[in-house]
Amino acid sequence: MIEESQPGPGETPPALAVSGLAKRFDDVQAVDGADFIVRPGEVFGFLGPNGAGKTTTIKLLTGLARPDAGSIAYFGADFTRRLKAAQHLFGVVADGNNLYPELTGRENLEFCAALYGIGRAEARNRVEELLERFGLDYAAGRRFGGYSRGMGRRLCIAAALVHRPRLLFLDEPTTGIDVPNAREIRRMLAGLAADGTTIFLTTHYIEEAERLCDRVAFIVAGRIVRQAAVEKLLDGARDRRIIELQLDTAPEPLLSALSEHFPTNRWEPRAGKRLRLISTAEIELAPPVAFLAERGAAVLEARRLRPSLEEVFVEVTGLAAERLSAEKGGRRG
Amino acid sequence: MARSAAFWAIVRKDLRTYYFKPPNISWGLVFPLAWTLMFFLRSGGGLDIARLLPGVTAMSILFGTTSMLAVTITFERRVAAFDRLLLAPLSLEALMLAKLGGAVLFGVLNSAVPLILGFILTDLAAVQWLVVVPAILLTSFSAALVGLFVAVSVSEVFEAQTFSNFLRFPMVFLCGLFLPLTELPGWLRPLSYALPLTYGVDALRGGLGGGLHLPLWLDFTALAAFCLALFLLSLRNIRRHWIA
Structure with a gap:
């Protein structure tokens, strides 16, 4: 069941509007006619088990994969056939720590700034600001290869923000991270959202979605089976x-x-x-x-x-909630 | 301006993190020396440096460039760092040219080692730099593009190394370096003419004072055509397989 798929009249254009998005790999329908919008400034959660189509959806939305069908609009402009032109609008945090192990934390961020054409002086200021914000200034001169997983993930988030994107995609940002780092990352994401950054977050941690997200979509086997405001979903479970x-x-x-x-x-x-x-x-x-x-x-x-989002998820999807957390490293604190 | 900054940032990063590593630099030095020594032993001591130089230069470029690019791109794809580059607001053509840039520069630097050796050991006054420089650049480009073609065709780092060798060794043996093209069996000769290194070696030979087997214009045209074809083929495969 799809709810709230269209903005009301007079509303500002959504940060992201997706309609009929579909992708098939051989005999697997990875994404099956997804319709959703992400409003400016909100945290939108994409919740589903491993293999549900969350990462593929992010790839389709960011130009790392080509959709078979559907349309993608960012901030009111259709970019379906020219996603390259939209890439300066968003930042992407992949589900692994994909920076360069040979470079230091600072050099990695400076490199990412250069990729977006940011001049040296501006990049230097921005990099120092991000290192401080993400609590990594003390490790800025260390090689990225020596970072812990949690530190690495924080630097990856900082790298995705270096060009001040209006929308941030995060693919399972706390998966495989220890409890203190996962909490720290959630705190940082809440801070980013409070500052007005729109966040599209995929996760299989229901508690994480409940804590961070304004709205969520449940995706199972490539299909969005329900999307609504977290509060609205919880109201129905109270x-x-x-x-x-x-x-x-x-x-x-x-x-x-x-x-x-x-x-x-x-x-x-x-x-x-x-x-x-x-x-x-x-x-x-x-x-x-x-x-x-x-x-x-x-x-x-x-x-x-x-009553929590977990009950709603189980009721809507028919899946055991633990199937989500068991697949990628268990529950997080 | 922004694109140019991104382009050079990629080139600098690749040179620093991959190419200018001590093992690679020592490989660039040891490789031409080893080949020179091999030819010296093979010739029974009567070494003709001027005759040897085009082949050693071409092989230094080929071996320094092809597998390095193939391995580094395959590695970056494995750790998803390549996705970061694909997400940058830089066209795929510019991105791949930047990735090639580091390899080409490394190939050019590798070619300098045998040339410097040549200067030390013999008189190279007859060298035609207007032929040698473009020949080195085009040979480096074509060798780097073979590396890119390998990177697009494999998914594991070890496959990149193996596939590079699979392409490189026949090139070395069929490019006219060990055996003049005229002495190759007739059925093998068309294969020689289908290899970019054949034209690179011939152009280098022409520029370094040796005899040309083919007209110089044909060497350069063939090298440029190989570069263009390999680049377009690689872009097509990237779009088809990596951004599928």
């Missing part, structure tokens, strides 16, 4: 009660019996012998606990959870 049970055994063999016996509840198995009970009505815990105990599954702990 009537749900969620209780997570920690069992002493795997819950999967008991699922059909639970669903049969408690048909008004939804039962979702989670990793680590956990089981989620979701209902729109008030949940009475004693009957299911007793039911599980009769079948040899003791409940060790029960806790109430706040």
